[in-house]
Amino acid sequence: MxxxxxxxxxxxxxxxxxxxxxxxxxxxxxxxxxxxxxxxxxxxxxxxxxxxxxxxxxxxxxxxxxxENKKAILRHFWDDISEDLWNFCKPSEEVLARAPLDIIRYLMNRNVRYWLENPKSYQLGIATQDHKVDNSENFDVYASHGTRQYIDLMHHSVERCINEGVFRINDMLIVSQIIGLSVYGIYGAFYSLPTVDWQNREKLIENAIENTLLGLQK
The missing domain is CATH 1.10.10.60 (Homeodomain-like)
Incomplete structure (x- = not known):
């Protein structure tokens, strides 16, 4: 067998x-x-x-x-938006060769226009907030590559203006945050106050930026 x-x-x-x-x-x-x-x-x-x-x-x-949670999804959105923002605002070599005040003016203008031209990015990146989580759980929006590039260039340009005696305030972070408030105030107002009978938008943007810079200068 x-x-x-x-x-x-x-x-x-x-x-x-x-x-x-x-x-x-x-x-x-x-x-x-x-x-x-x-x-x-x-x-x-x-x-x-x-x-x-x-x-x-x-x-x-x-x-x-x-x-892991909604915050992780929101972080993904912000990383993408941050990169798009920098690609939109990134100056050419020609712009970088200009005086630092002109570079700041350029960055402010491009920043305002990016958010106004990308309402969904504004909704996700600026208007969307997670108010229920503890601050310790919030991700650092400034750590994203695109945002970091923009801020570094802004800080460097502001520092140059201070060193050259252009600005009357000698604190780089204070000046940079004043500029940030101005930028946010411009595009934020257009989104938050849609019923206002805004006049020529281009002139409003241009003059708002210019008056912010004039107010900082000696």
Whole structure:
């Protein structure tokens, strides 16, 4: 009688096959696009991870394989917006060769125009806030590459103006923040006060920037 050879086999656990990296990225991209629309149309506070998962078509727990929380999704948006902002504002070599005051004027102008020309980016990057989390959990918006590049150039240009005796205030951070308040005030006003009968927008932007700089000069 012949002997029977028993071959050990590994039994496969039931369940879905593992996803490829491409498939994971597609799911991640889908989550991002759904969250983008919900944050813009319904507001950040009104959008839950469960709602995002439902629109993506999978169980609520599955979304946490891709994003830890809403803040992680918002961080992704800000990193993208930050890079777009810098690409829009980044001066040419010709502009960089100008006087530092002209570089500051250029950066202010481009910053205002970026936010006015990109309302969805404004909604996600500026208007959207997470007021429920502790400040210690907030990510540093200034750590993003694009924002850091913009701020570094602004600080360097302000420092040059101070060293050359252009500005009457000698504190670089104070001057930079005054400039930031002016920039935010310009595009923020157009978004926040849409019922105001604004006159020539181009002249308003140009004069608001120019008067800010005049107020800083000796």
């Amino acid at each position: 012949g002997s029977c050879r028993i071959v050990a086999t590994t039994k496969r656990k039931p369940g879905r096959p593992s996803l490829s990296e491409t498939q994971k990225q597609e799911i991640r991209s889908n989550i991002i696009e759904i969250a983008r629309e919900l944050f813009v149309n319904e507001g950040y506070e009104s959008t839950s991870m469960r709602k995002i998962a439902a629109q993506a078509g999978f169980a609520p727990t599955k979304i946490y394989y891709y994003f």
